[in-house]
Amino acid sequence: xxxxxxxxxxxxxxxxxxxxxxxxxxxxxxxxxxxxxxxxxxxxxxxxxxxxxxxxxxxxxxxxxxxxxxxxxxxxxxxxxxxxxxxxxxxxxxxxxxxxxxxxxxxxxxxxxxxxxxxxxxxxxxxxxxxxxxxxxxxxxxxxxxxxxxxxxxxxxxxxxxxxxxxxxxxxxxxxxxxxxxxxxxxxxxxxxxxxxxxxxxxxxxxxxxxxxxxxxxxxxxxxxxxxxxxxxxxxxxxxxxxxxxxxxxxxxxxxxxxxxxxxxxxxxxxxxxxxxxxxxxxxxxxxxxxxxxxxxxxxxxxxxxxxxxxxxxxxxxxxxxxxxxxxxxxxxxxxxxxxxxxxxxxxxxxxxxxxxxxxxxxxxxxxxxxxxx
Amino acid sequence: xxxxxxxxxxxxxxxxxxxxxxxxxxxxxxxxxxxxxxxxxxxxxxxxxxxxxxxxxxxxxxxxxxxxxxxxxxxxxxxxxxxxxxxxxxxxxxxxxxxxxxxxxxxxxxxxxxxxxxxxxxxxxxxxxxxxxxxxxxxxxxxxxxxxxxxxxxxxxxxxxxxxxxxxxxxxxxxxxxxxxxxxxxxxxxxxxxxxxxxxxxxxxxxxxxxxxxxxxxxxxxxxxxxxxxxxxxxxxxxxxxxxxxxxxxxxxxxxxxxxxxxxxxxxxxxxxxxxxxxxxxxxxxxx
Numbered sequence: 149x150x151x152x153x154x155x156x157x158x159x160x161x162x163x164x165x166x167x168x169x170x171x172x173x174x175x176x177x178x179x180x181x182x183x184x185x186x187x188x189x190x191x192x193x194x195x196x197x198x199x200x201x202x203x204x205x206x207x208x209x210x211x212x213x214x215x216x217x218x219x220x221x222x223x224x225x226x227x228x229x230x231x232x233x234x235x236x237x238x239x240x241x242x243x244x245x246x247x248x249x250x251x252x253x254x255x256x257x258x259x260x261x262x263x264x265x266x267x268x269x270x271x272x273x274x275x276x277x278x279x280x281x282x283x284x285x286x287x288x289x290x291x292x293x294x295x296x297x298x299x300x301x302x303x304x305x306x307x308x309x310x311x312x313x314x315x316x317x318x319x320x321x322x323x324x325x326x327x328x329x330x331x332x333x334x335x336x337x338x339x340x341x342x343x344x345x346x347x348x349x350x351x352x353x354x355x356x357x358x359x360x361x362x363x364x365x366x367x368x369x370x371x372x373x374x375x376x377x378x379x380x381x382x383x384x385x386x387x388x389x390x391x392x393x394x395x396x397x398x399x400x401x402x403x404x405x406x407x408x409x410x411x412x413x414x415x416x417x418x419x420x421x422x423x424x425x426x427x428x429x430x431x432x433x434x435x436x437x438x439x440x441x442x443x444x445x446x447x448x449x450x451x452x453x454x455x456x457x458x459x460x461x462x463x464x465x466x467x468x469x470x471x472x473x474x475x476x477x478x479x480x481x482x483x484x485x486x487x488x489x490x491x492x493x494x495x496x497x498x499x500x501x502x503x504x505x506x507x508x509x510x511x512x513x514x515x516x517x518x519x520x521x522x
Numbered sequence: 523x524x525x526x527x528x529x530x531x532x533x534x535x536x537x538x539x540x541x542x543x544x545x546x547x548x549x550x551x552x553x554x555x556x557x558x559x560x561x562x563x564x565x566x567x568x569x570x571x572x573x574x575x576x577x578x579x580x581x582x583x584x585x586x587x588x589x590x591x592x593x594x595x596x597x598x599x600x601x602x603x604x605x606x607x608x609x610x611x612x613x614x615x616x617x618x619x620x621x622x623x624x625x626x627x628x629x630x631x632x633x634x635x636x637x638x639x640x641x642x643x644x645x646x647x648x649x650x651x652x653x654x655x656x657x658x659x660x661x662x663x664x665x666x667x668x669x670x671x672x673x674x675x676x677x678x679x680x681x682x683x684x685x686x687x688x689x690x691x692x693x694x695x696x697x698x699x700x701x702x703x704x705x706x707x708x709x710x711x712x713x714x715x716x717x718x719x720x721x722x723x724x725x726x727x728x729x730x731x732x733x734x735x736x737x738x739x740x741x742x743x744x745x746x747x748x749x750x751x752x753x754x755x756x757x758x759x760x761x762x763x764x765x766x767x768x769x770x771x772x773x774x775x776x777x778x779x780x781x782x783x784x785x786x787x788x789x790x791x792x793x794x795x796x797x798x799x800x801x802x803x804x805x806x807x808x809x810x
Binding site: 154155156158159160162163165166167169170173174176177178180181184244247248251254256262264265266267268269270271272273274275276278279280281282283284286287288289290293297302395399400403404407452455456458459462463466475476479480483484489492493495496497499500503507508511512515 | 561
């Protein structure tokens with residue numbers, strides 16, 4: 149018994165340095181970043197790099213500046229860009245990854261070689277990928293030269309230089325849009341709860357929806373974040389970067405799906421066939437439902453990669469291309485090129501909140517279930 | 523029943539042909555997909571071997587008439603030192619993170635205590651945070667240690683932020699080692715360290731291979747810390763390449779050759795040990 153407790157002490161002693169390091173480097177530094185984001189450090193350039201800078205508490209002023217300040221339109225466009233980027237990047241990776249996995253699951257010859265080809269971009273850095281694709285997407289070369297192989301004139305799409313945008317909306321309408329979308333989702337949840345016979349839930353969701361939509365109808369239109377309309381949308385120059393990102397990361401979803409497909413017992417497929425399911429029915433009713441958890445975990449991994457991505461953008465479009473920039477890149481530039489640490493910290497905090505929305509429910513659910521088993 | 527060549531499928535049943543386009547369609551899809559993945563590489567190699575005056579946007583896709591190796595020596599002259607920085611950085615950081623991760627994984631998997639899983643989840647969070655959210659204090663901290671601009675500051679950052687993934691992979695790996703082995707050793711009077719040395723560590727080689735490959739690749743490919751914590755003398759290759767490629771005046775053969783050089787180590791690791799690379803990849807999705 150004595151030795152047992154000594155062993156336990158050793159296991160704690162072994163973990164302690166890592167726990168302390170991570171406590172400081174992750175949680176301590178996050179707390180420090182949040183604190184810095186509430187100060188004015190760096191707003192006065194003279195104080196930014198001073199040995200002992202004078203820092204004043206300014207509350208949420210930096211956040212207010214980012215969302216409503218005249219000078220920070222770039223950041224607002226980046227927020228919109230990063231949402232579109234994440235959406236299309238995840239859709240692209242899931243679609244291509246699932247397609248490739250389904251094809252490989254049908255046991256073509258040389259499967260190992262195909263897999264190697266689809267996965268190798270994963271081993272490259274985003275900087276290398278970005279350098280290659282920057283060349284692929286030069287306005288008069290690379291991809292735009294493809295049509296000439298068929299005797300057509302060369303393409304003229306400005307892959308990384310286009311300043312056109314689609315689906316534009318006024319930033320002032322953002323609270324209204326958000327309230328409407330959340331309200332509609334709540335109505336949907338209320339209806340579902342009512343159908344399932346969960347009355348309290350239906351009433352709560354319904355009441356929240358009514359409140360939000362009422363706000364959107366009567367108060368929302370009068371809320372103005374900015375004095376003048378400011379349009380943001382999906383910048384077309386992002387398409388090239390999304391294609392390069394999908395090129396690099398779709399092999400990852402392919403590997404996940406392939407592992408999932410290989411894990412489905414053959415008896416299950418046989419059983420479905422005995423029950424008279426054709427291939428399509430088998431995929432629709434047996435295989436795809438079994439892949440749903442993989443899809444969810446792929447979405448979470450890809451989502452957090454996508455929200456953090458900035459080296460690919462840096463390498464492809466350069467740091468100063470505002471049409472393709474993302475918050476993660478802006479944070480780096482604001483903090484380490486302009487030395488506006490407080491503003492940079494605020495952007496970092498917003499990024500952390502975005503990523504935490506994706507990661508925390510995932511981590512807590514996967515470990516709550518495990519703790520239950522233990 | 524109706525179409526095409528015999529299949530290599532384990533259970534070739536007639537119904538398996540109704541869905542999809544048959545074998546020919548299958549291979550057509552594979553070839554198209556492979557083109558999407560390989561064409562950028564073709565362009566990369568073709569451009570790297572062209573002489574600067576042969577690079578012309580209209581003829582990007584042509585294979586060079588004569589192979590020009592000078593791009594590689596030029597690129598090496600510009601980023602070779604950074605390659606060596608990266609090598610030192612990646613090797614040292616990987617070894618340290620792997621050793622610590624192995625001990626952590628052992629303690630978490632085989633000496634479970636109350637709240638071990640919660641502690642582990644809290645550690646894992648460090649793997650997912652955007653480093654932008656810790657970058658400013660990290661920069662200050664490294665500076666206050668006097669390590670700014672030195673490769674050791676970068677190593678420290680990579681070891682710390684590499685701990686969650688290495689711990690995760692080893693913990694999942696050791697969870698597969700039967701508890702009976704550890705219990706038997708305890709009955710024989712072995713303690714924490716002798717079990718690690720005599721039972722766990724000798725079984726760990728495949729785990730170490732996975733972790734080392736994964737971590738080496740991550741550190742080699744990383745960019746944000748590289749750009750923030752170092753200066754010209756200690757910059758890793760990702761940063762040097764971004765500067766090489768970002769310049770407007772440089773002709774494209776140079777950054778392409780640089781990209782090949784910078785990609786070569788991790789690409790070789792992947793080609794030689796791809797199986798373990800994929801295992802690390804899947805372990806990164808937490809449940810593995």
